[in-house]
């Protein structure tokens with residue numbers, strides 16, 4: 477049995493983390509906090525939890541956290557997390573961090589897309605939390621950097637191809653659509669109901685910070701530099717990401733062989749399913765699954781990957797990582 481703290485519990489990923497942990501047979505939520513300066517009953521923040529979780533949201537006290545928790549799920553925004561994580565690690569508590577603060581190994585890339593980093597030392601020990609690729613390293617990690625939601629879907633769709641040299645690495649195109657919860661609970665311009673309802677629009681054109689994150693993982697998988705052209709869109713639905721990935725083949729592979737490649741690669745993975753038919757966000761909503769459909773189209777390779785941005789893209793993947801770090805069956809709480 478482990479005790480778990482959730483920091484940033486008043487947001488979307490905080491709520492989904494609670495939902496998952498309430499079903500977890502080996503984990504108990506013992507400490508929940510946000511930027512609050514006063515004690516808040518959890519049902520005043522998330523009415524959905526009334527009668528289901530007997531715990532108040534408390535002002536953060538690092539010593540109190542360390543006295544009550546073995547692992548912290550840190551659901552804080554980018555740029556904020558790096559001032560909390562070192563304080564938690566220092567007190568011997570393991571961390572799964574949801575932000576981008578420990579994902580990028582190249583500090584200059586982090587600082588180009590975010591801000592100057594205040595905790596570069598801990599980047600060195602952080603393990604990128606995509607279990608399908610880094611399971612062995614996650615087992616012994618004290619700090620896991622949970623991947624971005626767009627990079628989770630696109631990387632799972634690309635890696636079987638990159639590992640086996642099937643695609644040209646000079647330009648891989650990732651075209652993704654996300655639901656509105658991807659933007660967090662703060663009201664951003666394009667997420668205002670009349671702007672988004674029955675609408676879809678591209679954003680972050682040529683500037684989105686997930687492009688370099690995808691390039692880091694794709695390049696590690698390929699063993700050489702991979703250039704990713706990433707274009708996100710936001711659409712009129714609550715949760716889910718669909719990524720369509722376009723690649724030029726580097727060697728011949730039939731549609732049947734492509735399917736066999738993906739089926740073989742993910743045969744033992746509990747959270748990746750391969751389909752010979754289109755995948756969709758509704759089929760993965762509220763699950764930790766990634767559904768993938770690889771296809772040959774006009775001589776090119778096109779891979780479609782669907783996840784729930786809040787589950788496999790955030791809280792579910794974090795619990796999967798927490799399970800691996802704790803020596804548990806990694807599916808606990810997630811099936």
Ligand SMILES: NC(=O)C1=CN([C@@H]2O[C@H](COP(=O)(O)OP(=O)(O)OC[C@H]3O[C@@H](n4cnc5c(N)ncnc54)[C@H](OP(=O)(O)O)[C@@H]3O)[C@@H](O)[C@H]2O)C=CC1
Nearest residue numbers: 484485486487488489510511552553554574575658660661
């Ligand atoms: N939403 C998604 O689909 C995904 C999100 N992520 C990442 O997960 C993290 C959380 O995202 P999400 O839940 O959507 O975000 P939300 O905006 O919904 O919630 C943010 C949380 O952080 C707390 N917080 C904000 N600023 C501070 C601060 N200065 N000090 C202490 N607490 C603070 C908020 O508390 P308060 O209510 O007190 O302000 C709230 O609990 C982010 O890093 C995000 O990038 C990753 C993958 C997918």
Ligand SMILES: CC(=O)N[C@@H](CCC(=O)OP(=O)(O)O)C(=O)O
Nearest residue numbers: 575576624625654655658659710
């Ligand atoms: C729809 C939407 O706005 N999505 C967010 C990405 C989700 C997220 O929280 O970013 P990380 O995965 O890096 O943590 C965005 O594009 O900024």
